[in-house]
Amino acid sequence: MRQMLDKLAAQESRRTLGDDALAERAARLSTAYLDGRARPDQVRWVTNQNSRWGSCTPSERTIRLSHRLQGMPEYVLDYVLLHELAHLLVPDHGSRFWALLEAYPRTERARGYLEGVAGAARLPHVPGARSAGAPEAPAEPGEVCG
Numbered sequence: 001m002r003q004m005l006d007k008l009a010a011q012e013s014r015r016t017l018g019d020d021a022l023a024e025r026a027a028r029l030s031t032a033y034l035d036g037r038a039r040p041d042q043v044r045w046v047t048n049q050n051s052r053w054g055s056c057t058p059s060e061r062t063i064r065l066s067h068r069l070q071g072m073p074e075y076v077l078d079y080v081l082l083h084e085l086a087h088l089l090v091p092d093h094g095s096r097f098w099a100l101l102e103a104y105p106r107t108e109r110a111r112g113y114l115e116g117v118a119g120a121a122r123l124p125h126v127p128g129a130r131s132a133g134a135p136e137a138p139a140e141p142g143e144v145c146g
Helices: 002-016 019-033 074-089 095-101 107-121
Strands: 042-046 054-057 062-066
Touching (some): 019 042, 019 074, 054 074, 062 074, 074 095
Antiparallel strands (some): 054 062
């Protein structure tokens, strides 16, 4: 049942912000913050990422974003997308990688938001405290990719 709901959410998202629009957004972010150097061949929503917000395969130049990002503030989506774009230039999470993200002014705010979502998902269940459609937490608070 959960898998079916996830797929329906992804389909709805494609109507709202489809894969083509996501690719266009990636191009704008790359131009604005990475001097246009990060050029993915494919950017798309996926429903099978429940332990991370996004992933990048630099060798294939592909970026996948979890459908759980849908409905989050735009600056959070932009941060995760920019994070994955930066992996096209630097595959690890070393100092060169984080230096690329310093240009995005809402990096810390977005990371805090994602950590809050992750932390809230680990709270004991309180009736009415979390809606049925609320995103699940990644494995680690604020973890964007593996």
